[in-house]
Every structure is written in C-alpha cells, then in structure tokens.
Amino acid sequence: MVGHLNLILRLVIWFLLTADFSVANIIIGVSIALLLPGRHKGPEALKDWLRVLGEIVVALPQAYIEAFEIIIRPHKYEDITMERVKPRRTPGLIFLDIFLITFTPKTIVLKYHEEGWYEVHRVRRRKIVGQKEG
Template sequence: MVGYLNLILRLTIWFLLTANFSLQNIFIGIIVAFLLPGLDKTPVVLRDWLRVLGEILVAIPQAYFEAFEIMLRPHNEEDVTMERVKPQRTPGLIFLDIFLITFTPKTIVLKYHKDGWYEVHWVRRRNNR
C-alpha cells in the first residue's frame, strides 16, 4: 500500500513539472516513476504518510497567514538553525518534510545533511523592548 504512495508522489511531481496530461506523458511519467531508484529500500508506515499529508493541509492556511504578516509587519532578523530529521524517514517522507518547511514564507531548507539534519533559514520579527 505504502509503495503506491511513493509512486503517486513521484507521478505528482512529474505532472507538476511537465504540466501535461496527455497519454504519452502519463506513460512516460509511469516509466520514470518506476525507473527512479529507491522505491523498496526502507519500510514505510502509512501513519507517517497520513501525518505528513495532514501537516501539509494545516500548513496551507499558515502560509497565507505568514505571508500577510510579513507584508504588514517587517521581519528584520534572520536565523539559521539545524533541525533533526524524524527517525526512520524514507526519501519520499524526507522530501515531503522539506516541502512542508519550505512551503511557509518564513522558513526554507538550505541543505539536507545525510547524517539526519536539515539546515533551516528562518525570517523572524525583531522583538522591540
């Protein structure tokens, strides 16, 4: 079941990149999704996928709120932090985590370290005291 989610994620990315739903492109996308390495390397829990998809749905209104907040009140401070990757993440879930962090306007993943860390750039509002 979860292998299908990896396949669907790859096809979704393919269709977002090509923006073409012709029969030929669908066929090419399926071939590319199967040829990309890493489909069966790590066991995946369906609960993890559902949790990440739920977090993405919550991030959509949060992204709009942060965008308006940045426009209305200046954010002058920048910060770079290291955040730990959740344990036992597959490449597909790591991609979705990076997408989730980068989706909101105040944060972006600068680098993914293979030893299990994200380097995250934050834009913050300076506290006036």
C-alpha cells in the same frame, strides 16, 4: 499501500516538473515512476505518510497567514538553525518534510545533511536575545 503513495508522489513531481497532461506524457511519467528504484531497507509506516499529509493540509492556511504577517509587519531579522530529521524517515518522507518547511514563507531549507539534519533559514519579526546583529 505505502508503495502506492510513493508512486503517486513520483507522478505528482513529474507533472509539476512537466506541466503537461497529454497521453504521451502520462505514459512517460508512469513508466519513469515505475522504473525508478525503490527503497528495499524496510517497509514505510503508513501512519508517517498520513501524518505528513495532515501536516501539509495544516500548512496551507499557515502559509497564507505568514504571508500576510510579512506584508503587514516587516520581518527584519533572520537566522539559520539546524533541525533534526525525524527518526526512520524514508527519502519520500524527507522530501515531503523539506517541502513542508519550504512551503511556508518564513522558512526555507538550505541544505539536507546526510547525518540527519536540515539547515533551515528563518525570517523573524523580533531579534532573539543574544543574536548578533548583521
């Protein structure tokens, strides 16, 4: 089941990159998705995939709310934080985590560190106590 989710994720990325749903492009996309090497270090947990997909559904309204907040009340402060990657994350789940963080208007992942950290840039409405100006 999880192998199917990896295949679907690869195809979705392919179609987002190409924006072409012709028969030839579908054949090319399926071929590439099948030929890309998979991870053989252990089975991915289906519950992790379902949890991330549920978080994506929740992120959609959150993104609209944050966009309106930025329009209505300016966010003048920003900071960069390091967030720990959840344990046992496969490359597909790491991609979805980065997508989730970057999808909302107030946050963006600047870098993924192989040691298991995301470098996240955030905009905030208020200054955090102890944060340096500028």
